[in-house]
Amino acid sequence: MMINLPQPDEITRREREDAMGAYFMMFAAWGIGLPLPFLNLVAAGIYYGINRKNSKFVAFHALQSLTSQIPVTVVNAGLLFWLIRTLVIKSSFSGSFWIYLSFAVALNMAYLVISLIALSRAYKGNFFYFPVFGRMAFDSWYGPDAPDGEMGTRANRPPEGY
Numbered sequence: 444m445m446i447n448l449p450q451p452d453e454i455t456r457r458e459r460e461d462a463m464g465a466y467f468m469m470f471a472a473w474g475i476g477l478p479l480p481f482l483n484l485v486a487a488g489i490y491y492g493i494n495r496k497n498s499k500f501v502a503f504h505a506l507q508s509l510t511s512q513i514p515v516t517v518v519n520a521g522l523l524f525w526l527i528r529t530l531v532i533k534s535s536f537s538g539s540f541w542i543y544l545s546f547a548v549a550l551n552m553a554y555l556v557i558s559l560i561a562l563s564r565a566y567k568g569n570f571f572y573f574p575v576f577g578r579m580a581f582d583s584w585y586g587p588d589a590p591d592g593e594m595g596t597r598a599n600r601p602p603e604g605y
Contacts (some may be wrong), residue, residue: 451568462504462565466558480519507580522547
């Protein structure tokens, strides 16, 4: 299978900025506060819906950003639910809560770092592939089932095996 991928010098500044903007959607909930953990997912979904028609490069990054936010959002929502439930029934925080909190913080920090790397790479006109989500987004926009079915061979490929 051969795939035509745009090279950094072929991607317009506007496309690079729009692709970079896809990763800023993660800050939507953080900017307002985590009491609304699904806000970033809604913002990313709207961003993807609006920008996917503009460029395959932007669509790839927007889809990758959107899908990679799902597990982080679910973990954050679980933490919020657990916190509210504990406060409402006025019980103490168990050891399991602190373990889950530590996991949620670690996941959010890892996601932040990976998203900042992806944001930087997108702005330079490069692809950056998240594990699992990168392959899925790549296949959706550049694989055999891509909307335009365009095939060829170029560099800038995703890692194999995801």
